[in-house]
Amino acid sequence: MAADRLPHIVLFSGGTACRSTNLALCAKPAQLTRIVPAWDSGGSSKVIRESLDVLGVGDIRQALMTMAHGEGRAGDIVKVCNARLTSSSAADARTEFALYAESHHPLLERMEPGLRGAILNYLRTFRAAIGTDFDFRNGSIGNFILAGAHLAHNSDINTAIFVFRKLCDIAGHVWPSTAESSVGLSAVLNDGTALSGQHEVTALGEEQGRIGIREIALSTAAGAPVAANEAVIESLESADIVVFGPGSFYTSILPHLLVEDVVPAIARNVHARRVFIGNILQCRETRGLDVAQLLQTAAAVWRERGGADVRPFTHVLANRQLLPFEKTVGAFAYLGNGALEEACMRLGAEAVIGEFEDPWQRGQHDGSAVADIIGSLLPE
Structure with missing residues (x-):
């Protein structure tokens, strides 16, 4: 070295x-x-993946926020990226999202104009792509920003992560092991039971857990490596x-x-x-x-x-x-x-x-x- x-x-x-x-x-x-x-297939990552045909951004955003915490980054941008919307009602969650997307949230109002403009661009890109029926409840603002950046930068997740890191002033790197948007995880138990999706594997019941996993596999929608x-x-x-x-x-x-x-x-x-x-x-x-x-x-x-x-x-x-x-x-x-x-x-x-x-x-x-x-x- x-x-x-x-x-x-x-x-x-x-x-x-x-x-x-x-x-x-x-x-x-x-x-x-x-x-x-x-290959996250649960929670809000699942909804975003299914709606936009992008890879799961939840694990990426969570790791970036951990990096930010470890590096002592606690400014308004990190607070925005770590925020989560209300889970009370779909209407309230949509209203709260609009506070961010229309720059009426106090954290955005006091932000430097260039940084605020970048965040607004990604949130509005996300909103335009997601459609009118999207359920924002309990959604992560950071996930929405990262997904919007992914779309805004020609579906290049590495560029989206680079921009996100620069916005939050994060030094550490976070990369998904693949940039394939359609990759999914599957598993076969020792009794031959097939499970499709990471969410099914992580939710194994006690009986299935004791049967045990024989093998796992990754695949894309097209069946390519x-x-x-x-x-x-x-x-x-x-x-x-x-x-x-x-x-x-x-x-x-x-x-x-x-x-x-x-x-x-x-x-x-x-x-x-x-x-x-x-x-x-x-x-x-x-x-x-x-x-x-x-x-x-x-x-x-x-x-x-x-x-x-x-x-x-x-x-x-x-x-x-x-x-x-x-x-x-x-x-x-x-x-x-x-x-x-x-x-x-x-x-x-x-x-x-x-x-x-x-x-x-x-x-x-x-x-x-x-x-x-x-x-x-x-x-x-």
């Missing part, structure tokens, strides 16, 4: 599960890039460390490896560390599984996608198991480590076992502890 540049950390991540780690990494002397899913975002490939090729997680394994972490050229790009970067972070708790997708089993699943996908000659991970971070029995937080048990030492030995990875649970928020990562380990693993 050149002495005159900051180390580059690339993070394949989930949403809320990664928040504390992202915030802590923002405080490190490093260039930070988040790579997020583009899912092409990688060029910005992601460039980020992976320049990374000093590539981190997988924390986040939902089958919907937020593993699918990135299914995107064309992602695994080969990581494998080509021979000097970068590759770190897998085990979650603290099981979730709907991983009931009854352990870190060692998830590693084996990820390694199998890695080999299938072109990484056979390179070990998938150099290090595995796992939470120390303090009790000899299963303990739960709410509906979910702690994610056990299983035969982790043996799995790491087979993969050529080093197990880094520590107390990574946040002492104040049970079941969540201590972002500072995780960030410190990531920093210590950066190549010299």
Whole structure:
């Protein structure tokens, strides 16, 4: 690594599960890039995708807002981009949206004219494209701005993100792993049940969760391979460390490896560390599984996608198991480590076992502890 540049950390991540780690990494002397899913099929992202034929912007906007928070950006533009409309009635939500789009909202009224004009342009572009029947309730203003920028810049999501970052003065990068607007996630359970859409996988019932997921797939509406975002490939090729997680394994972490050229790009970067972070708790997708089993699943996908000659991970971070029995937080048990030492030995990875649970928020990562380990693993 050149002495005159900051180390580059690339993070394949989930949403809320990664928040504390992202915030802590923002405080490190490093260039930070988040790579997020583009196949969100639930909530307001689903409505926007179906109405405008664009990729899901919710995970992108959420990651950008986390970057803004970590970098100490709290101005009026960030407040606007982080605002959410009322959920009371469709009429009230439409009225509230109009306050923003017509520049009558106090946050916009006191904003510098050039910045205000850019935001208004994107909101009005969005409103013109969305039609008269769109339900704005509980919608994110940031999602609307980002979707409007996407449309205004010839459906180029990278340009839209660049503009959004400049508006909010965000230094960190956030890219979806693919720029394909129609990409969708599907899964097959161990009993052969097929699930279509990320929202179905994340909403697995207890019985389906215990049956378990056999495989997942990404596809486009045209059936073509899912092409990688060029910005992601460039980020992976320049990374000093590539981190997988924390986040939902089958919907937020593993699918990135299914995107064309992602695994080969990581494998080509021979000097970068590759770190897998085990979650603290099981979730709907991983009931009854352990870190060692998830590693084996990820390694199998890695080999299938072109990484056979390179070990998938150099290090595995796992939470120390303090009790000899299963303990739960709410509906979910702690994610056990299983035969982790043996799995790491087979993969050529080093197990880094520590107390990574946040002492104040049970079941969540201590972002500072995780960030410190990531920093210590950066190549010299």
